[in-house]
Amino acid sequence: MTRAFFPAPPDHVPAELIHDFDFFSVPPGEGDPTEIWHDLVRSGVPSKFYTPRNGGHWVFLDYDDIVEAYRDYSIFSNHQASMPPMEHWPTLQPVGFDPPEHNVFRRLLAPMFTPKAVRDITDELRRRSAVLIDGFAAKGSCDFIPEYAEKFPTSSFLYLFGMPEERLDDFLTLANAFFRTSDPKVKGEAVNSIFAEIDAFFREKQKNPGNDIASTIVTARDADGNPHSWQDMLNCGFLLFVAGLDTVTNTMAYIWRHLATTPASRAYFRDRLDDPDGFLRAIEELMRINAVSNIVRRVKDDCEFRGVQLRRNDRVALPNTVANRDPRTFRDPETINLDREVNVHVTFGVGPHRCVGSHLAKREIMVSLQEWLKRIPDFELVPDQGQATAFGGSVMGFRSLKLQWPAG
Amino acid sequence: MKVHVNLNVCQGHARCEDICPEVFGTDAVEGKCVIHQPDVPPELEDKARLAVRNCPEGALRISSR
Ligand code: HEM
Ligand code: SF4
Secondary structure: OOOOOOOOOOOOOOHHHEOOOOOOOOOOOOOOOHHHHHHHHHOOOOOEEEEOOOOOEEEEOOHHHHHHHHHOOOOEEOOOOOOOOOOOOOOOOOOOOOOOOOHHHHHHHHHHHOHHHHHHOHHHHHHHHHHHHHHHHHHOEEEHHHHHHOHHHHHHHHHHHOOOHHHHHHHHHHHHHHHOOOOHHHHHHHHHHHHHHHHHHHHHHHHOOOOOHHHHHHHOEOOOOOEOOHHHHHHHHHHHHHHHOHHHHHHHHHHHHHHHHOHHHHHHHHOOOOOHHHHHHHHHHHHHHOOOEEEEEEEOOOEEEOOEEEOOOOEEEEEHHHHOOOOOOOOOOOOOOOOOOOOOOOOOOOHHHOOOOHHHHHHHHHHHHHHHHHHOOOOEEOOOOOOOOEEOOOEOEEOOOEEEOOOO | OEEEEOOOOOOOOOHHHHHOOOOEEEOOOOOOEEEOOOEOOHHHHHHHHHHHHOOOOOOEEEEOO
């Protein structure tokens, strides 16, 4: 049986370009899942190679090739580009469409996530961050991931969506069921529950619209003055949920782990609590080094791309963490240089799908770091971190990060 | 020194605004680049140059006049 959008066996790939690599699998004991990518680069594999894992796919490793794949949607499509290839995966709005179809929901979302829109909600983000940190600061320790890095982005999401703060625990449970399982059945059930929540909430907002993202989506009109299809609206709500939570959680996890082990970086940020420019530039460097998402595209038609033969429906993985350490683009790429002046990292992608939430994500991280350092200027890893909890895949990270500081 | 933006290429990363807000901003609709001062005053030239080099899309260009 042939299935639409499924890749064909790779008889078009020469043997020297085939290399066994599974980016969903992190060896036991490995604390940092990005290292599987950097080990791969160090092993000297070709910069465009094919792995039979996860349904079979290409991997691009050069910054220039990755950027080109992001930009050239005439070759590299985002439509039905799931990895591993899946049937019945909803086409998320707007990420699952190529331009020009992509423009409709992209334009709908864009005004709510501009730098200005995000600046305007900073005070409320700050308040929510402070409440969470005040909850454990005096205790002298926490597991950063469940106690902060999961809660804060979820709380911010509820605020932006117009949902009551009391729903935080319900949404944390939903998010955990979705993000923390590899069992397709459990995941499928979580997907259904999230859609059901969004459906119920959108219906409520249709009746009582407010000044929030959910209301903007349900009251928007298309070019002909009609509401968008209900399914498209749900697919957009669902995307915001899956794109805006775990990414921020894991980026924060990496950043706090770096700070816990690097006193000089803590001091750097502490010294710049009143210098937003310096603070932001340094966060940009931590974003470069800690790029947690690996993006996938589907090849639209058989073609040659920069020396390799691609076939229709081939998947291509674009590891941002690798692009961000390409020595041809970044001077001294392995060094974390908080003063780095030129930093064209692709942590949020580039091209038409550039993360619409990037300004929100950076603001969440900046506010969190400021509120944290005001209360907890110095902190370190608890010596016994317990079992390794690293995971790979389309978003990489770890599930636990135990921190300690002098109790006050 | 003058700065120019190609809005077909700009994707609204706002790196230009972060680095040199005196010269660059972003609009409230699409979040794309808005140039406040196309003729960059001499004291801001270095900062504006740095902003141009940090655009991940290569959407910004400098000309001498
Ligand atoms: C540090 C945190 C984040 C990282 C690393 C990240 C990364 C990315 C990347 C790489 C893309 C491009 C996807 C592609 O090209 O296929 C993307 C798209 C997207 N992100 Fe984020 N993201 C983060 C936070 C957020 C937040 C907070 C939101 C807001 C709710 C968000 C919403 C989206 C949406 C809606 C898209 C699709 C945009 C489109 O297709 O036009 N992201 N993100
Ligand atoms: S940095 Fe480049 S892409 Fe981003 S807003 Fe400025 S000009 Fe546009």
